[in-house]
Amino acid sequence: MKIAASVALLWLTATTILPAQDNTADMLQRAIRFYDDVQVERALTLLRQVVSPGSPYEVSRDQRIQAYKYLGASLAIQNMRDSAIVYFRAAIERDPFTDLDPRKFSPVELTTFAEARRRTFAVAARPIARTTVDPRVERVVLSILTTHAATVRAEIRPAGSALPGTVLYDGENDGLRDLPWSGTLGGGRLAPTGRYELAVFGESRLNQRRDSTRSYFDLLQDFPALEDTLPSLRADELLPERHPPSARRRGLANGLGIAATAIILPYATGSARYGSSRSFASVAAISGGAAGIYAYFARRNNLDIPENIAINRVRQTRRLTANAEIQRRNGEKLAETKIVVSPAAGVGR
Amino acid sequence: MNRFRTLPLLAAITASAACARLPGVSSTGASIPVGVALSTNRVDHVVAVGGNAEGAQGTTVGFAVSVAPRPWIELSGRSASGRLTSENARANRDIAEVEAGLSFLVLPWLAATVGAQARRYTGALASQRWLALRTGAEARLDLANGARGVIRASVLPKVTVDGLASPSLAYGGGTGIELSRKRLFASLLYSVDRFDFPASVEGKRVEQLSTLMLQAGWRFGR
Numbered sequence: 001m002k003i004a005a006s007v008a009l010l011w012l013t014a015t016t017i018l019p020a021q022d023n024t025a026d027m028l029q030r031a032i033r034f035y036d037d038v039q040v041e042r043a044l045t046l047l048r049q050v051v052s053p054g055s056p057y058e059v060s061r062d063q064r065i066q067a068y069k070y071l072g073a074s075l076a077i078q079n080m081r082d083s084a085i086v087y088f089r090a091a092i093e094r095d096p097f098t099d100l101d102p103r104k105f106s107p108v109e110l111t112t113f114a115e116a117r118r119r120t121f122a123v124a125a126r127p128i129a130r131t132t133v134d135p136r137v138e139r140v141v142l143s144i145l146t147t148h149a150a151t152v153r154a155e156i157r158p159a160g161s162a163l164p165g166t167v168l169y170d171g172e173n174d175g176l177r178d179l180p181w182s183g184t185l186g187g188g189r190l191a192p193t194g195r196y197e198l199a200v201f202g203e204s205r206l207n208q209r210r211d212s213t214r215s216y217f218d219l220l221q222d223f224p225a226l227e228d229t230l231p232s233l234r235a236d237e238l239l240p241e242r243h244p245p246s247a248r249r250r251g252l253a254n255g256l257g258i259a260a261t262a263i264i265l266p267y268a269t270g271s272a273r274y275g276s277s278r279s280f281a282s283v284a285a286i287s288g289g290a291a292g293i294y295a296y297f298a299r300r301n302n303l304d305i306p307e308n309i310a311i312n313r314v315r316q317t318r319r320l321t322a323n324a325e326i327q328r329r330n331g332e333k334l335a336e337t338k339i340v341v342s343p344a345a346g347v348g349r
Numbered sequence: 350m351n352r353f354r355t356l357p358l359l360a361a362i363t364a365s366a367a368c369a370r371l372p373g374v375s376s377t378g379a380s381i382p383v384g385v386a387l388s389t390n391r392v393d394h395v396v397a398v399g400g401n402a403e404g405a406q407g408t409t410v411g412f413a414v415s416v417a418p419r420p421w422i423e424l425s426g427r428s429a430s431g432r433l434t435s436e437n438a439r440a441n442r443d444i445a446e447v448e449a450g451l452s453f454l455v456l457p458w459l460a461a462t463v464g465a466q467a468r469r470y471t472g473a474l475a476s477q478r479w480l481a482l483r484t485g486a487e488a489r490l491d492l493a494n495g496a497r498g499v500i501r502a503s504v505l506p507k508v509t510v511d512g513l514a515s516p517s518l519a520y521g522g523g524t525g526i527e528l529s530r531k532r533l534f535a536s537l538l539y540s541v542d543r544f545d546f547p548a549s550v551e552g553k554r555v556e557q558l559s560t561l562m563l564q565a566g567w568r569f570g571r
Contacts, residue, residue, distance in 0.1 A: 247491075247493075250491070251491065251492050251493050254490035254491060254492055254498050255492055255498060255526075257490065257498070257500070258490065258498040258499075258500065258524050258525070258526065261500050261522075261524040262524045262525075262539055265522050265523070265524060265539070265541055266541065266559075268522065269520075269521075269522060269541045269543045269557065270543060270555070270557070271395065271541050271543065271557045271559055273402075277393055277395075277541060277557070277559035280391065280393070280539045280559055280560070280561040281539055283537070283539065283561060284524055284525050284537065284538070284539035284561070287525070287526055287537050288498060288524065288525070288526055291492050291496050291498065291526045292492065292498075294492070294493060294496070295492040295493035295494075295496065298493040298494050299493050306494075307495075
C-alpha cells in the first residue's frame, strides 16, 4: 500500500516537472493550426486551456502573449468584440510590441486590435540585439514604441545615473519608431565603455496616462591597442645642470695646476737648460693661472652648466616630440573605434 | 718647393674632402662632431751632443682635424710645417710633420691616447726622417664656461731616426688650456718631447722639441 502511494506521488511530481513547455507549445501550434483552418471553436478551447490558471503545464511569457493574441483574434471573428479587446489588451500590456500581420488577419481582427491599442497605453523599448558599428558611418538603431498617439521622450544615460541623459527623441509618436544613435553623448564625445540605459517616458494623447520603461545595454569601445607614452625622464637620465659650490675652488685649483705643470715641465724634461722652452712654459703658466682665476670668479655668481642645460632640454624636447607622435598615432587608432552594443539585464553594475 | 712644405696643404685638402663626405658635416643635419682647425706653432728644436747644444727656432703653421664618432672616443690628425733658423746658418732647416692619434675616455676627465707621427728635417746638406709611436694619457680639467685645462704625458716606445740609432728613452709632456664657445674652439698648448740617444764617441746625444701651439677652429656636427 505504501509502495503504491509512493509510486503515485512520484508520478504526480514527474508530470508536474516534465517538460511542460513542450506541451504548451504543442497546444499552441495545434490551436494556431485550427485557427488557420477556420476551426475557431476548437482553437478557442485549446487557447483557453493554455491561459487557464489551472493548466498543469508551464506557460512562458511569450506563449501566454501569443495565446492572448489568438484568443482575441478568434473572438473577434466570432463577433465577440468586447471579449476580443480584453484579450488583445492582455497581450499588449504584456508586450506592447505585439502586433497583427495584416496579411494574415482579417480587417475585423485588425480593427478590434487597433481599438485595444487605443484603450491601452504603454511605452516600450525593444531589447537591443548585439551589434558592432563604426560610429563614423553607421548607427545603432534603437526601437521604441507607444501603443497609440502620445508625447514621448527617449534618452540615453549611464545606468543608474540620476543626471539627465542624452535626448534621442522628444516629440509626438504613434506606434513604432526607430532611433538611430551615433554612440555619442553630450558634446559629441563617444560614449565610454560601460553600462547604459535607454529610458523612455510617454504620456498618452488620448487618456493622459503616463508610462515609462528602461532598457539596459552594455557598450564596449573596440579599438586597436594603444601605445604607452614615454615616462618622464629619470634623474639619472638627465645631466646635472648646476655645479656644486666647490666647483669654484676646483676651477681655481685646476688653473693653478696647469700653471704649475707648465713651470715644472721644462725642468722635468731637462729642456729648461736650453733654448726658449722656459718662455713657452711661462706663457702656458700665465694663461693657466689666469684661466683658474677666471673660473673662480665666473662661478661665484653662476654655477649653471649651460651645455648640460641645453642637452637636457634637447632630451626633454625629444621625449615630448615622441609623446606627441605617440598621441597622434593613438588618436588615429581611437578615431577608428568601433562600438559593440549588447543587451544587459537588470540595473547598472 | 720642398715637397715636405706642401704636407700641411695636402693634409688640409685631404681632411676637407673627408669631412665633406662625413654625415657629421652634411648640410642635412649633422650627427658626428667634426672639428677643423688652423694652428700656428712656435717651435724650438735643440740638439745637445756631449754637452754642446745647438738650437733652432721658428714658426710653423698647420692644420688639424678631429672626429668624435662616440662621446668617449676621438680620432685626430694634425700636420704642420715651417722653417727653423739657427745662429749657425748651416743648421737652418725646414720641418714638416704629420701626426694621427686616437684617444678614448677612461674616466670623464682622463683619456688614454695612442698615436703615430712622422717628422722630417730638411737642411742644406741632408734630410732626416723621424717616425715614432706615442702612447700616453691626457687629463682634462674643468675650468669654467667652456674652458678646460689639459695636462698630457706620453712615452714614445718606438722611434726610428734616419742616420741615428733609435733613442734609448723618449718621452713628452704638455699642458695648456682649451676654450670652446658654441662651435668655435681655440687652444693654447705647450709641449715638450725629449729624445735620449745612446752614448757614442761624441758623447751623449739629446734632442728636444718644444712647441707652443695656438690653434683655432670650428666644430661641425652635433
